Amino acid sequence: MSLVGDHLEYHDRRFYDLTVPIAPLETLFTGCRWAEGPVWFADGGYLVWSDIPNNRLLRWVPDLGVGVFRANSNYANGNTRDREGRLVSCEHGGRRVTRTEHDGRITVLADRFEGKRLNSPNDVVVKSDGTVWFTDPTYGILSDYEGYKAEPELAGCYVFRLDPATGDLGVVAEDFAKPNGLAFSPDERTLYVADSGVSHDPQGPHHIRAFTVGDDGRLSGGRVFAEISPGVPDGFRVDGQGNVWTSARDGVQCFAPDGALLGKVRIPQMVSNLTFGGPRRNTLFITATSTLYGLSVGVAGAARA
Template identity: 60%
Template sequence: MLDFISHDPRFSALVIGHAKLEKLWTGCRWAEGPAYFPAGRYLVWSDIPNNRMMRFDETDGSVSTFRQPSNNSNGNTTDREGRLVTCEHLARRVTRTEHDGSITVLAEQWEGRPLNSPNDVVVKSDGSIWFTDPSYGIESDYEGEAAEAEQDGCFVYRIDPRSGAIDIVIRDRVRPNGLAFSPDEQLLYVVDTGASHVPDLPVTIEAYPVGSDGRALGTPHRFATCPEGFFDGLRVDMTGNIWTSAGINVFCYGPDGAHLGTIPVGEIVANVCFGGPKRNRLYICGQTSLYAIYLKVRGAV
């Protein structure tokens, strides 16, 4: 299997022709939510059905259990102080792991009712935390616990960095999933996987313009449509290219929405993130395994 497939001449400036896709570890049921910690040179990711979080040590290649039980954690990221921010399906909340290991609950309800099952999360440069809340974690006992939804829909929320107040910023998606800001934070990319519930609905990445106040969002435009399978988690590099899970592959899109290239993985891909001392190693969570590949481009800070 080829390690790269180019669809646009611009892709050659992003990849290393002789770099290989490495399978670093296998043994998950559904790997998700990779987050890299540069101070320790390790990666944390979720294994949702197994109710655990795993840790890959980049210095020696070892893998260990980071946290179990994990409340069926899904998406993870780091904040501006290097703390872990986690979406938990089972507890239906977003938490932050402090430097001393204690856990702070950041969001668990909206207008007095429990959230659905927070899925993915990103931290903006102002410290605000943005997360998606589809219903996947309450639809069965496999990735959480079956329960009735108590919200009127599946929304995207923002947590204010100073007051901790929670606001809905997106209401027009069916099942909002992965999300990421452009490097200049002028756009918020949001995946909609509503096709899991609405037949013939396209699986898309929508691009929302961010207002001058840094929090209000304008009318989105359709950035990309997945030709087969599902988009899920995504990240952006320093030059504005989007690297996203796409069925059994990773797709790279240019800022103009052109499909630049493909990294074939061979199993369903859930999420990606940049890591390594130079942020030029793309970590990939396949369904059962953790992969990585070196690129010419660095991930956006």
């Protein structure tokens, strides 16, 4: 292991090609209670992210700073954009997945499964065919801090696949304690899903699993891709070379497609999520507890990761 500066930690030579050692770790904003769900709007040149306990979405614009994108966000957590550029959000408060239309209207994509309310959708990704994949742990109903305390109606915590064209909602994985972040490989043949079950069970999982995605949308396999320590894997993203950049207690950890730990970006606060953005998609935007950070890296994010 070698260190460069205060924030880059190298475990594999391949990490040198993925980073810019002279690039500073920049604090872009601080003042959140729990920052989450960053998503880059390339057509607008700005970043939107969630401040869950403060029940708001914030927006950062380069050179202009930060303002409120949406107050009363229904305790939104994870965010992404669909293939038409519309914002797709997981709302703890409404226990639903919503889409913000171009005119500002909000469409409910999913709030129930087989007649029962979802737990509290957590993170979401949209595949190139338009299907919406999301995780549904119970974090948002465990207390009144990030949502509204309630009893779960479903028998478990699932990973769902939704076809917005037909409204068909199905479970694609059901053997998780607390399914959390998720992302596709660049070719979409692999779906990575985090399980952060150790957050509420000392013997629980703290790993990322890798599933093979079939042509019919079904998942198979589910091997453990990487164990995350210290802390848990929350949100993560994949770069254009297929490397997985994941949140952890000590910062951002980067894993090669073969599962090898390449290196870490040390962050002074617990990291919740991250995304690639900027004009060339080579800025890593990191949400960590109260703060939004930015870091230029040597690789671009996978298209619409």
